[in-house]
Amino acid sequence: MGHAVSRILRIVGVSEQIYYYRKKQQSNERSSERKGGRPAPGFSMTQSGVPISDGQIQEWLCELLSGETDVYGYRKLTVCLRRDYGLIINKKKVYRLLDEMDMLQPQRRKRTKYPRRLANNREIKAPNELWEMDIKYGYIAGEQRFFYVLCTIDVLDREVIDFHMGLSCEGKHAAGLIQRALWQRQLFEKEQRPVIRTDNGPQFISHVYEEACETYGVTHERIPPKTPNKNAHIEAFHSLLEAECLQRYEFSSYQEAYEIVTGYIRFYNERRMHGSLYDLAPKEFRKALAAGEIQAKAVKV
Structure with a gap:
């Protein structure tokens, strides 16, 4: 049979509070590593199998938010991407892309410092x-x-x-x-x-x-x-x-x-x-x- 933890800790001169605190911290770190998930791939596929980069998708979102659909939230914008561009994409990714650009609906109303200047005929x-x-x-x-x-x-x-x-x-x-x-x-x-x-x-x-x-x-x-x-x-x-x-x-x-x-x-x-x-x-x-x-x-x- 092994020795009790408390007895071993007394021999090596480590307090029980420090031992259990470090043990809990290591357990939390391992748990967070397991929850990390796979990294974002950086692109989405169209229905015809063509990869489209996240940068291009963000550009399409900016166009959607500069026209009649500027009142839409991320869920309706997801529908627009599927209908207009044939993308296979879910609303969670659209939310993340909008969040990266700081263009989720509440923030979008505040972006008035630089008004949009339309291209003129020249x-x-x-x-x-x-x-x-x-x-x-x-x-x-x-x-x-x-x-x-x-x-x-x-x-x-x-x-x-x-x-x-x-x-x-x-x-x-x-x-x-x-x-x-x-x-x-x-x-x-x-x-x-x-x-x-x-x-x-x-x-x-x-x-x-x-x-x-x-x-x-x-x-x-x-x-x-x-x-x-x-x-x-x-x-x-x-x-x-x-x-x-x-x-x-x-x-x-x-x-x-x-x-x-x-x-x-x-x-x-x-x-x-x-x-x-x-x-x-x-x-x-x-x-x-x-x-x-x-x-x-x-x-x-």
């Missing part, structure tokens, strides 16, 4: 008058996860001024991209700043992004929900990126995806001919325009 005659910004999603088959490519494009010369690529894309990344794009075009010393046009993605309605626009003196306007034609130039570039780059590779790692995508963007800017730019690449067109060798055609948006 005629663009020079570079740096209107920039478009949007996100493209890519998939890494070898790691079974998505990556993000956030680009800023000039509507007149079609150049991808700068971009962010990573495994996450938040408002802080979009805010940093504004700063880098202004620096690339050497606009900090100039009074005239571009208008930046985006959709209603969570990155672009965040306080950190709106504060950056205010700090850097740029005007931010957002297109109405379900009107990608208002962001036609960045959408056209993303179509090229999909057809000429993403669809041609099955990425085994993020490093491979980064090298190939960044290489394609360099090719697009420096060497790829563009029909609306006199068959010049965007950087060639901008250089010829600055030298007075060609005349730009006005772009109506």
Whole structure:
């Protein structure tokens, strides 16, 4: 037979209170580990079996909350996602995604610091008058996860001024991209700043992004929900990126995806001919325009 616990504790000089407290603490830690559950996969499937990233779902939720359905709670928004986009998704996940964006119904009513500015019809005659910004999603088959490519494009010369690529894309990344794009075009010393046009993605309605626009003196306007034609130039570039780059590779790692995508963007800017730019690449067109060798055609948006 073994010895009593109390006797052993007296021999080793440990009080019973400390012993049982530590034993209870270890038991609670093991219990919490068992309740952890599986990690969130980061995507949901459509009824046709296509994986859709959580970032894209959050963008759809932002569009739903910017239109007639802005009065809906997470349960009705779940129904909208199922009907409009064919998603297989439950209301618990929709609640979590809305909570991550701080857009559950009670909080949504308080977000009035930066009123929404709708995209206006414009005629663009020079570079740096209107920039478009949007996100493209890519998939890494070898790691079974998505990556993000956030680009800023000039509507007149079609150049991808700068971009962010990573495994996450938040408002802080979009805010940093504004700063880098202004620096690339050497606009900090100039009074005239571009208008930046985006959709209603969570990155672009965040306080950190709106504060950056205010700090850097740029005007931010957002297109109405379900009107990608208002962001036609960045959408056209993303179509090229999909057809000429993403669809041609099955990425085994993020490093491979980064090298190939960044290489394609360099090719697009420096060497790829563009029909609306006199068959010049965007950087060639901008250089010829600055030298007075060609005349730009006005772009109506």
